[in-house]
Amino acid sequence: PKCDPHPAFQTDSVPSRSLSFSRDGALFAWCNSKGSVLVMTLDLPKMVLIEFSPQNNILATWQPYTSKTAQGDANLQLWDLKTGVLLKALFQKKVELWCPSWSEDEAIAVRSVNNELHFYENNDFNTIANKLHMQKVSDYALSPGPQPSKIAVYVPGSKGAPSFVRLYQYPVLGGPTAALANKSFFKADKVDLQWNRKASAVLVVASTDVDKTGASYYGEQTLHFLSVTGETALVQLQKAGPIYDVAWSPSCSEFCVVYGFMPAKATVYNLNCDPVFDFGTGPRNAAYYSPQGHILVLAGFGNLRGQMEVWDVKKYKQVCKPQAPDSTHFSWAPDGEHVVTATCSPRLRVSNGFKVWHYSGAVLHQWDAQEAELWEVRWQDAPYGRYPERPITTQTTPTALGSTQAPPTQAYRPPALRHLPPTASSKLHEDEPPQNMRPGSSDKNLSKNALKNQRKREAKKAAKQEAKESDPAPTSNSQSESEPSAVSQSEPSTGDPETDKKIKNLKKKLKAIDELKEQQASGKVLQKNQVEKLQKEAQLLKELEQLTLG
Template identity: 40%
Template sequence: MSSIPSIAGLTNKELFLFECKEPFQEKTLRDETTKNIRSIVFSPKGTYLAYRTDKKAEIIKCADWSVAASINGNIKEMFFSPLDTYFMVWEMFAMTKENPEGKANLHICKSDSGSVVGSFVQKHQTGWEPQWSSDEKLVALQIAGKVLIYEDGKLDRFTHQIQSEKLKSFSISPSPAPAYYFSVFNLGKSGQPSSWKIFKYPEFGQALVSRSSFQADKAAFHWNRRGTNIFTITQTDVDKTGGSYYGKQSLSHGDVKGNSGNMTFSKEGPIHAIAWNPNNWNEWVAVYGHAPAKATLFNAKCEPLFEFGTGAWNSIYYSPDGNYVILAGFGNIAAGQVSVWDARSPRRLGACAAPATTWLQWGPRAECFLTATTYPRLTTGNQYKIWHYTGALLHKRECQDKEQLLYLLWQPGTFPKSELSKPTVRGIEESTPKPTAAYRPPGARNKPSTFTFHEHEAPHKPGESGAAPSKAAIKQKEKREARKARKAEEKAQDPSPPRAAAAAAPRPAFVSTGDPDKDKKIKNINKKLADIEKLKQMKAAGKPLEINQKQKIETEAALLKEIEQLRL
């Protein structure tokens, strides 16, 4: 494997590769003679790259980009197991005259040879994927209200099962042997609540955690890296209260010690995203609330550690090493604002704007990330960009006429750091987000705006105020500054200290001349005289002045004379 990570891209014309280094030259891996390449996927360890067409899936070895195996079939979905050992493919389930009951359409193959080690019937495209433990000792499939569990790669007979009439989804924790945990979501029967539970394998008779809700039609599970803590987002298909376009959400948590509870946030609104730090099992980030959304760093006990403030965000992307985290807004947030933070001691490192982005992914060295506008999500403006982790744009490539960008993926793996790990690099163009005019529908143009401004909250630690100051606070601050100015003036006029300031020359009080233009000029001159007075106090106190400050003091006499002439 090369010491430099590769990026694989797929367009409607070719499958290409290029290394993450200048001059970013693309190399064709498969051209138009390989027709109808539909998608690509890297194995988790970066050993293989696979692509599928309407007739086959082909596995390529990344060491030399040669073919490792080819699997025939009209394959619609594919992925690799955690250690790259197995390759799963799924075809549409079909019943024919020859097979009136249908035939197996999920095949588990060996990645290095393509040989099939297990085949199953999975009728539905949603939830067809087998789930593996992180060490590949266990693999589980959800089939007809059951979770069937197989051990040690022996797929001819399952060893354990979890059964429920309304079993909707499940998840295996990433914890290493011998402690494996399963989370299971059961849809409630008529008049009964839905529930999610945690079980320790293979003791499925007694749940470690059980949480129930009458407002849950589906669930998404989020385990931390060690597999000891889990967050579950439950959601209804429809929010009957009308508070959300999607469905009513709730967030609950549990751990393998049996602790559990519900999570509430400090701002009302939807839960846009949550993500665990991949290198710190005790930290996670949530983006939540009505626009502008709020982002907060929590520990595993749901205690806030840092407030990122508010922004046009709905996505979270941790770098593979957990050192950096991106807060971004894509999809229905057209501006595509990207904010990069140092996750170790939270502070913002940089920002950029990537409008119309449909895909963002960190590089394996956590030095760069890429953004892409892909087809068919967006049919025009297909392109990709590579960014330094501080937000500097390093490379940009736009699709040509009739060219569509379908996929773009970093090769996973462990690679040595490069010069890009430095905090300062030279970008190819300005990448700082620029303010744009707010969109107004045609019917509202040329009419008074009814928009209500929302104050954006600045980053701060819990306990500190992150909100914008109120009018009363601003007024109090002005009073304090005025008192300080009066005290400084009195001190400067006191002759008792050795370096006391000389008595200030009297400045004419403002009296209206009856001419608005003259009054405006007099006020401006008085401001300049006030600045000169401060400089004179600094000089009397022994502070060194710059040349331009000394020259400003010398203009005092001319300014006083100008005021006298204006009052004539």
């Protein structure tokens, strides 16, 4: 992208409140304290939100609700972009769900009104074409993509009844068999509904405001999966703690979840909700797929230090590890080659500015707000599919602004311990590397199917080994049960029964350590006591050597 100011755009010196691009990037609008400016000017000085419809037929604007009259003021306006005529003025008190949701072809629009959903057809907002009659619908999400349109609705639980999410296909919204899928659950004060691009499945992050167990300051979250074919599931996460972010891959065949107490885990799941790849743990709380779906960025923003991990998701290979400290915003350019990170108000009111950089870590442009405040940064949108996927490069192109590559850091050690060699027990956290970077891992270049088949074989092998160990060992008829048979006939005897017994116990412990090594190499996360057993291997070998030689 060119980072110079656009010559055809005259800078607006009046402070702006909001800006928006149309979905195809052809139109741009912003609103300031005097009104709205685009292909037409609207005299709405109190307007704070603005949005285009998918086909650029309607412009929606919203002002804070005031009640100067008994009926209040209609604060949601819908404008005809071709003529500039006000089509409809509606009441919308809450800023949540303020803008109507349109289908991609604008054949359907839906609004939440008094805890029920009103549907409009062909942008005729004077006639309610359909309603979803359900008690207290508090959230919804209309599916992307072509017709037929589908909608996910959330109804919170009350009086001991569970909350639930249901999927419907327009216009069939009533009757006991109308729902395509239904998922009920407890522990939900609010939900986040995310459709994939093909509108074949929905992810539901259910959250409570307070974790009654006291384990988390952020409340308690669970992740649920619903398919339009009727399948539902609770996604089983591999680490306890909050769910920070969930992101669908543009391929629609998998999704990434960032979760667990810090350092957080990140895992990719398929549509069966089975883990496909484990990125291990790290200081992260967000996941961003490129528009083409070939690159995934795992990042730690907000109260973290801005560390990012750029991954090639086809090979599951890490491309680079840049850093953008104090960032409050991250977004991909439509070309899938560039990103922008920014520090914006009111999240942070100092050091406002933004950086444009290549995903390999090279900074291409930097802008600092100096004494001003930066409120929003946004890429010009482009239709999906305009920019093809390009081969991934791991080489950083040098620029005058340098790179965002994070310098290597070492764990803090108290002054009294700095003259001593580092030990595993001095680590604050038990960091877990990605599954293809763990010791003994042999699946670095395997495909997803090969990885899945390998895990099945390893699980089958472990089950056989476990069954074998649980069976009692056959005893020889020639050997009396009263004998202290510490050593089998195949093992050499030292002549001292006590020494033979010690040797047998040491060999038994070493065999258990070998089995733990195999489990670790297959990707299993070991417990703390199992890791401690591995650390004793050298000591046990030394003791065995002394007994056998002595």
